[in-house]
Amino acid sequence: xxxxxxxxxxxxxxxxxxxxxxxxxxxxxxxxxxxxxxxxxxxxxxxxxxxxxxxxxxxxxxxxxxxxxxxxxxxxxxxxxxxxxxxxxxxxxxxxxxxxxxxxxxxxxxxxxxxxxxxxxxxxxxxxxxxxxxxxxxxxxxxxxxxxxxxxxxxxxxxxxxxxxxxxxxxxxxxxxxxxxxxxxxxxxxxxxxxxxxxxxxxxxxxxxxxxxxxxxxxxxxxxxxxxxxxxxxxxxxxxxxxxxxxxxxxxxxxxxxxxxxxxxxxxxxxxxxx
Amino acid sequence: xxxxxxxxxxxxxxxxxxxxxxxxxxxxxxxxxxxxxxxxxxxxxxxxxxxxxxxxxxxxxxxxxxxxxxxxxxxxxxxxxxxxxxxxxxxxxxxxxxxxxxxxxxxxxxxxxxxxxxxxxxxxxxxxxxxxxxxxxxxxxxxxxxxxxxxxxxxxxxxxxxxxxxxxxxxxxxxxxxxxxxxxxxxxxxxxxxxxxxxxxxxxxxxxxxxxxxxxxxxxxxxxxxxxxxxxxxxxxxxxxxxxxxxxxxxxxxxxxxxxxxxxxxxx
Numbered sequence: 358x359x360x361x362x363x364x365x366x367x368x369x370x371x372x373x374x375x376x377x378x379x380x381x382x383x384x385x386x387x388x389x390x391x392x393x394x395x396x397x398x399x400x401x402x403x404x405x406x407x408x409x410x411x412x413x414x415x416x417x418x419x420x421x422x423x424x425x426x427x428x429x430x431x432x433x434x435x436x437x438x439x440x441x442x443x444x445x446x447x448x449x450x451x452x453x454x455x456x457x458x459x460x461x462x463x464x465x466x467x468x469x470x471x472x473x474x475x476x477x478x479x480x481x482x483x484x485x486x487x488x489x490x491x492x493x494x495x496x497x498x499x500x501x502x503x504x505x506x507x508x509x510x511x512x513x514x515x516x517x518x519x520x521x522x523x524x525x526x527x528x529x530x531x532x533x534x535x536x537x538x539x540x541x542x543x544x545x546x547x548x549x550x551x552x553x554x555x556x557x558x559x560x561x562x563x564x565x566x567x568x569x570x571x572x573x574x575x576x577x578x579x580x581x582x583x584x585x586x587x588x589x590x591x592x593x594x595x596x597x598x599x600x601x602x603x604x605x606x607x608x609x610x611x612x613x614x615x616x617x618x619x620x621x622x623x624x625x626x627x628x629x630x631x632x
Numbered sequence: 633x634x635x636x637x638x639x640x641x642x643x644x645x646x647x648x649x650x651x652x653x654x655x656x657x658x659x660x661x662x663x664x665x666x667x668x669x670x671x672x673x674x675x676x677x678x679x680x681x682x683x684x685x686x687x688x689x690x691x692x693x694x695x696x697x698x699x700x701x702x703x704x705x706x707x708x709x710x711x712x713x714x715x716x717x718x719x720x721x722x723x724x725x726x727x728x729x730x731x732x733x734x735x736x737x738x739x740x741x742x743x744x745x746x747x748x749x750x751x752x753x754x755x756x757x758x759x760x761x762x763x764x765x766x767x768x769x770x771x772x773x774x775x776x777x778x779x780x781x782x783x784x785x786x787x788x789x790x791x792x793x794x795x796x797x798x799x800x801x802x803x804x805x806x807x808x809x810x811x812x813x814x815x816x817x818x819x820x821x822x823x824x825x826x827x828x829x830x831x832x833x834x835x836x837x838x839x840x841x842x843x844x845x846x847x848x849x850x851x852x853x854x855x856x857x858x859x860x861x862x863x864x865x866x867x868x869x870x871x872x873x874x875x876x877x878x879x880x881x882x883x884x885x886x887x888x889x890x891x892x893x894x895x896x897x898x899x900x
Contacts, residue, residue, distance in 0.1 A: 367709050367719075370752040371785045371824070 399627040409525020413517040417507035422517035439486025443472035451506040474583035478552035508570040555613040582613035648674035660686030696790035705818030713740040783824035790821035810860035
């Protein structure tokens with residue numbers, strides 16, 4: 358698997374000034390309100406050999422996710438649960454600021470934050486993915502590739518993973534004479550909830566959701582909050598060096614709940630889940 | 633640039649993609665053309681032109697390749713103790729020697745480079761030297777060159793720059809007059825719009841974006857006039873009533889006259 362190294366984006370002072378002028382008028386450079394997301398597009402089944410796949414476009418950010426299910430040994434301490442492994446990479450074609458090389462801190466963070474949202478919300482009922490307790494379990498791999506990076510990779514990747522999982526069909530494995538065999542049949546993925554993440558950044562005193570790459574280059578602090586279908590908070594990641602006030606965190610959390618609900622409805626609509 | 637002024641020998645034009653044969657025979661390979669045996673091959677996508685002096689390709693897309701004497705708008709992205717590194721929207725990053733700004737008695741110990749030009753600042757500069765074996769070198773030693781204090785920043789494809797300037801600057805003059813703005817165009821496709829009010833600037837930005845998107849279409853100046861609500865009567869007066877053009881734009885116009893020939897070819 359290729360990986361990535363990202364260099365810092367330097368925003369022109371003129372552009373920063375434009376951004377400040379826009380913010381002072383409660384607008385953003387692309388005309389959005391502070392709490393408005395970019396248009397979300399989801400395309401399913403783009404990888405024929407995967408058990409589920411999705412291409413998600415969030416504005417100009419574009420991510421491909423693929424689900425592959427195999428069998429393997431369970432993780433230590435989680436003998437009665439299937440294994441879920443989410444990985445993410447940013448391809449060098451994604452942006453002029455990405456170079457081939459070992460994954461940098463930000464890319465590792467991306468994979469971890471996305472994984473955490475899916476794992477901690479318990480989106481997949483992993484207990485249903487056990488063949489021989491303690492010995493053989495289903496292993497669900499979700500691999501993501503960012504193919505165009507224009508900010509907010511966290512949410513775009515998260516939506517791609519969720520969409521790919523919602524549309525995936527798991528192969529049915531059976532134990533025959535102590536060996537795992539693929540029956541050729543498929544089953545529904547045991548989905549329990551639909552986690553939706555929402556990233557907000559602070560620039561000066563304002564909090565904006567779904568930042569573009571330019572806004573990320575100017576941000577002081579970043580926070581990603583994931584909610585489940587009931588609107589409960591299940592994962593959180595604070596990034597970058599700056600801080601948030603309690604009020605700003607409350608604002609971001611509220612946005613995550615309210616906007617999360619809208620995005621969840623959109624994901625369900627676009628993936629046709631449950632129909 | 634009327635038809636009568638075209639060279640006596642017929643100029644043949646056609647659309648090419650990289651690897652296409654332009655012509656066979658004893659022609660000189662000019663820009664974006666290489667020779668392979670007896671054939672001249674295009675190296676970029678664009679309009680191939682075979683004239684008296686050889687064959688060349690006017691690119692329709694692609695990145696900016698620096699040329700000596702080009703006026704460019706760049707962004708300071710870093711500096712060492714002796715020079716600034718400038719992003720000129722190209723595959724090459726340019727250098728601006730500190731001596732060019734501070735003079736020959738520049739001392740890295742005494743002079744604070746970031747006070748003069750900080751990372752993120754935009755500058756207008758001229759390309760002093762470039763030969764593909766070394767990164768392009770810039771200079772600010774001219775009137776009107778230097779840091780850009782204000783304005784709205786836009787990036788267009790470098791191949792659209794001649795179209796944005798128009799014949800003898802007609803397009804850009806139309807936009808500037810109708811929107812009460814000043815438009816600074818770098819040959820590398822970076823454009824800075826400054827205006828008295830934000831409405832004018834917004835309108836100018838819209839017009840520039842339209843030129844970029846519809847650069848290949850005919851009657852573009854008319855479309856832009858319609859967008860800007862410029863009455864047709866000003867069409868003839870425009871060049872006369874225009875305020876004196878800045879040196880940058882003048883030079884840029886001279887530099888693109890060659891390319892403008894092709895625009896004419898397209899219309900023919």
